[in-house]
Amino acid sequence: MSGQEHHYDIVIAGGGMIGTSLALALAPLNLRVAVIEAVARGDRQQPSFDDRSTALSRSSQRMFEAMGLWQAIAKSSTPVRSIHISDRGYFGFSHIDAREQGVEALGYVVINRTLGEVLQNAQFEVEGLELICPGKVGAVDLQPQLVVVGIEEPEGRSRNLTCNLLVAADGADSAVREMVGISASRVDYEQLAVVGNLKPEQPPMNRAFERFTDSGPIALLPVTDDRAAFVWSLPPAKADEVMRLSDEAFMKELQDAFGFRLGNFSRVGRRSTYPLALSKASRLVAGRCVLIGNAAHGLHPVAAQGFNLGLRDVAALSDCIADARTQSNATIDAGDAEILEKYAEWRRADQRKLVRITDGIVRLFGSASAPVRALRNLGMLGFDLVPGVRSLFARHMMGLAGRLPRLSRGVPLE
Numbered sequence: 504m505s506g507q508e509h510h511y512d513i514v515i516a517g518g519g520m521i522g523t524s525l526a527l528a529l530a531p532l533n534l535r536v537a538v539i540e541a542v543a544r545g546d547r548q549q550p551s552f553d554d555r556s557t558a559l560s561r562s563s564q565r566m567f568e569a570m571g572l573w574q575a576i577a578k579s580s581t582p583v584r585s586i587h588i589s590d591r592g593y594f595g596f597s598h599i600d601a602r603e604q605g606v607e608a609l610g611y612v613v614i615n616r617t618l619g620e621v622l623q624n625a626q627f628e629v630e631g632l633e634l635i636c637p638g639k640v641g642a643v644d645l646q647p648q649l650v651v652v653g654i655e656e657p658e659g660r661s662r663n664l665t666c667n668l669l670v671a672a673d674g675a676d677s678a679v680r681e682m683v684g685i686s687a688s689r690v691d692y693e694q695l696a697v698v699g700n701l702k703p704e705q706p707p708m709n710r711a712f713e714r715f716t717d718s719g720p721i722a723l724l725p726v727t728d729d730r731a732a733f734v735w736s737l738p739p740a741k742a743d744e745v746m747r748l749s750d751e752a753f754m755k756e757l758q759d760a761f762g763f764r765l766g767n768f769s770r771v772g773r774r775s776t777y778p779l780a781l782s783k784a785s786r787l788v789a790g791r792c793v794l795i796g797n798a799a800h801g802l803h804p805v806a807a808q809g810f811n812l813g814l815r816d817v818a819a820l821s822d823c824i825a826d827a828r829t830q831s832n833a834t835i836d837a838g839d840a841e842i843l844e845k846y847a848e849w850r851r852a853d854q855r856k857l858v859r860i861t862d863g864i865v866r867l868f869g870s871a872s873a874p875v876r877a878l879r880n881l882g883m884l885g886f887d888l889v890p891g892v893r894s895l896f897a898r899h900m901m902g903l904a905g906r907l908p909r910l911s912r913g914v915p916l917e
């Protein structure tokens with residue numbers, strides 16, 4: 504093989520939800536792209552395409568539509584037409600409604616494994632896209648004109664690739680981020696998310712619920728077959744305790760905390776836990792390497808925004824690369840400093856804002872102090888009574904605020 508055959512325009516480290524989405528978003532640009540994913544397809548240990556459910560925002564739905572993938576995703580997704588937000592034991596509650604916001608749905612819930620099927624299958628249709636899986640990025644050498652990427656494969660094999668641009672999409676504990684010398688801060692929320700799904704007596708009917716309780720927030724999302732997916736954030740000791748309970752005892756605990764808005768719970772599925780932390784990279788670019796998704800920012804799932812925010816990274820990076828190609832009217836260097844700086848500049852405000860909003864919600868609703876509780880009940884009232892506040896919040900949650908890249912507006916790249 505000649506050296507040329509090992510060279511790519513873009514190498515994406517991490518073929519999870521975000522890395523795979525980027526590979527597909529770039530498809531119309533006819534670039535040579537490789538995705539390196541550490542965990543084999545179909546392996547139950549795959550950390551991204553697992554049993555969790557993800558609430559896709561309006562802008563994420565539009566983006567998949569513009570990429571020609573929405574029809575396949577829609578088949579197994581559930582529209583959310585209203586969100587009910589409440590604080591257990593207190594009077595404040597609020598309600599966001601799709602009709603009031605002038606949209607058909609506030610978002611759509613899809614099971615990660617199902618989304619993974621659609622995205623991973625679509626990769627095989629993309630010309631010029633190579634999937635190296637299982638393969639782990641184990642070394643990175645940033646040079647002025649290219650990047651050398653060392654890959655570790657099964658049975659102790661290893662090889663090097665070169666590329667113009669290396670994209671780190673390898674998650675919150677990104678090894679690539681560290682290899683290129685970008686530091687990250689991490690705040691442990693000292694909570695675990697206990698997730699799973701169950702059958703409520705009353706079908707959720709496209710309603711999502713966010714309930715703040717003394718032990719932590721509970722999100723209940725409508726999923727297919729009239730089931731509901733739950734994300735229950737708890738202090739680690741309490742999470743361990745409920746994980747050890749029988750299904751019956753677990754449902755009783757969850758029911759006590761959530762209440763009977765959907766009647767009695769039954770048929771709870773397999774439960775799993777996720778540690779919750781806020782992580783933030785100190786910058787998004789180092790030489791010819793750029794960070795996207797959780798490698799750039801890992802959020803608490805309380806506002807269901809992590810993947811949606813990461814998809815806007817994908818849309819912005821694809822947009823910057825597409826623009827550069829239109830301007831040069833020929834082959835482009837995807838790792839050109841101007842492209843990467845434009846991307847970083849564009850993403851800064853949105854990332855900061857979402858970090859502030861989710862972290863603020865966790866802290867405000869995580870406090871048991873009486874003055875804070877009074878304040879947040881007033882806040883919920885204000886949220887409902889002050890004109891425009893609810894709509895503004897809804898626009899942020901739907902991913903429709905600020906200057907959006909083409910794909911997030913539903914406009915195909917080419």
Ligand SMILES: Cc1cc2nc3c(=O)[nH]c(=O)nc-3n(C[C@H](O)[C@H](O)[C@H](O)COP(=O)(O)OP(=O)(O)OC[C@H]3O[C@@H](n4cnc5c(N)ncnc54)[C@H](O)[C@@H]3O)c2cc1C
Binds near residue numbers: 542557639797810
């Ligand atoms: C309980 C819970 C519920 C959530 N719900 C929502 C929601 O409703 N809406 C929402 O928008 N977000 C939600 N999120 C956030 C969302 O899951 C993440 O933002 C999203 O998974 C990030 O995707 P990613 O591809 O950046 O990272 P990851 O999902 O971590 O994927 C990283 C990938 O990189 C691979 N990898 C790692 N290291 C290497 C390496 N060295 N070489 C090659 N490959 C490597 C991994 O195997 C993995 O496939 C939730 C998160 C949690 C924990």
